[in-house]
Amino acid sequence: MITKFYDRLSNDLTQLLENPIDYNVTIEVGEEPVNQIFKVHSYILQSRSPYLKKKFNETTFNESHVKELKIPNISVKVFNVIIKYIYGGTISLENSIIFDLLIASHELDLDELVEHLQTHLVTNNASWLKLNFSRVYQISYRTKNFEIIRKFCNNIIAKHPSTIFGSENFLSLPEDALISIIKLDDLQLEEDKIWNYVIQWGMAKNQTFPAKLNEWTNDDFSTLKTTLKNCLPHIRYFTLSSEKVLEKIYPYQQLFEPELWTDINTKFLAPGKQISSTILPPRKILNVILPTRIPSISFSNIITDEHALEISSWIDRKETPYTENNPYEFKLLVRGSKDGFDVKTILEICDKVSNIVIVLKVEGTEEIIGGYNPLEIYNENIFGWRSSKNSFIFSLKTENLKNSFVSRVTNFNFAVYYDLGHSFFDFGKELNLRGNLKTKSSYCSSLYYEKPIRSNEDKFSVEEFEVFKFLPKK
Incomplete structure (x- = not known):
């Protein structure tokens, strides 16, 4: 009978990493100013990583009998996870770096970790993979042993061909x-x-x-x-x-x-005549109508599930965005095509309502912009600025915008302004909604928030808009 004490072994080796007695290798990772030097032991790393073993053999000792390696293309954050895995066999996963961790693990020939991370991504982070599909797909086909990710991507493409054929990167596909x-x-x-x-x-x-x-x-x-x-x-x-x-x-x-x-x-x-060419079987086309993109949340004509997760992450100020299991319910309060496009309608329907998000689809550009107002609205004929530390505005990822981004209020006293009499609803000077949103009367500028959400300050009209109240899910 063999008894295995892996937990104690893992802990002892991790302690050796934290207090590197008799280290004989330094590895500098990242690029200045975000770089760090790790003091490590060649015997441990050579036994765990074929890539590092090869690097050690190619490097000579300095006067202090230490080998110095540099790996600038792996970030400090990612390498910190990897080195703890190499020494202790344990790993702590943070959603925002998992794919970068997978790429680095492949580079270092950590096959066990490569397989584990791929499985984790397709099982627990499918939403993130879909949101970053183009990048994931391109890298998976340049990387030989990303079979699990590749299979996941092909399954998505089979069901939703526009995911890749409609992508701006399609023509550069290998x-x-x-x-x-x-x-x-x-x-x-x-x-x-x-x-x-x-x-x-x-x-x-x-x-x-x-x-x-x-x-x-x-x-x-x-x-x-x-x-x-x-x-x-x-x-x-x-x-x-x-x-x-x-x-x-x-x-x-x-x-x-x-x-x-x-x-x-x-x-x-002559259909009955025999031919010599290979006849491939017909494709197995389903009898249901498939969506042309990742499905939108059922109660929105504008935003997708991924958009909703991003907005929820911004509300909770999450450094690592939600990728699934949205903690909030989106309750639709107003929709332009249903309730009318006058700003007064928003103020009247949202009377005494707080924690609302307005999303707008800009006419002619496909931009999706909006803002979050945590404050309670009063539709009496009063006007003035409202103070908030938590308001923000945003621009969401579309076919024309590679990534979504948020802009938070910087001058708290000028977070939100509304005026029922003049039909105004403003987020600082950055998002100004005026009168009938179907007319070219609304505009974006820059003053009280971190950055503008549109590069064009011309007035715009709105194709559709929606207002949601955010409610924590029970």
Whole structure:
């Protein structure tokens, strides 16, 4: 019988890290001014990390018989977690750094940790992965052993193709990543649209092509054929209707080998005749209508679940944003398309209501902006500034904005202003709502909050707006 005392061993080795007696290696991580030097022991690190073992062998001792290593591309915060794992076999996970921790673990050849972090992300942080999908997907396909993350991403893409095909990063997708997508049997996208995206991707690699197809030369078609040679075999040509073949495929017939092009035509002209080309099975398209994006919260026409989690995090001043299990309920109070677009409507319906969030979709730009007012509203015909330390305004992530951001009040005495008589509702000078929001009368400026939420100070109109009261979930 073997008795194992792992807890005591882990604790003792962790203590050795905290009091590095007889250390013989220093590792400087991060870049100035946010850098730190860790004093460590080569025997422990070599036995745990093949990457560090190789680095140690390539580095000579200095006069003090210490080897000095630098790893500037790993942050102090991330390396602090990793070094405690290496010494003690324990790990403390903080949501905001888990993906960076995964990337660093891969670099240091910590296979056990790489697998654990991938599983943790897809099991417990799916919302964060979706919110940062483009970055996650690109990195997962550049990194050989991110199979768990890759499988998760492919499942998302299969169900919601616009997640990647509608992304601004689609045209820069690596070839092997594109091929892995168009090979999916359950990709919920019509075959002619898949063809269109493949052609767009190929043309993006050859930006000297004429804009009009009828001006292309034989060399242009030959170049595109070479670019797409590994993608073309995965299009399911024989599932297309004759109309789609004529409309979509025929203009690009020079991309096909003569045998395949003959078989495509034969399939429609003489369906009973045997052909030699491989016929891929039809994709398994579901009979339900799939959403084109990550689903919105059911009671909002503007914001998504991820947006709601971000706003809740800002309300609670969380350094690490919520990624799931939102602690707040969003109770819809006012919606422009239902209740009208006059600011007076907001003040009248929200009488004696506190803790509200206003979200607005700007006409013509797809921007989603808004503000949080923790104060109770009084709709009497009075006006003036209201003081608050907790008000903030924000701009939420959209297709045109890479990341959401918050701007908190800095001059507390000028946090919120409203005037029922003039139909005004302001957050400082930064978000000024005026009269009928359908007219170009509202505007954003800069004075009493940390930073502006729009770069354009021109007046704008609102396509839709909603007002929610925040209630803690029971």
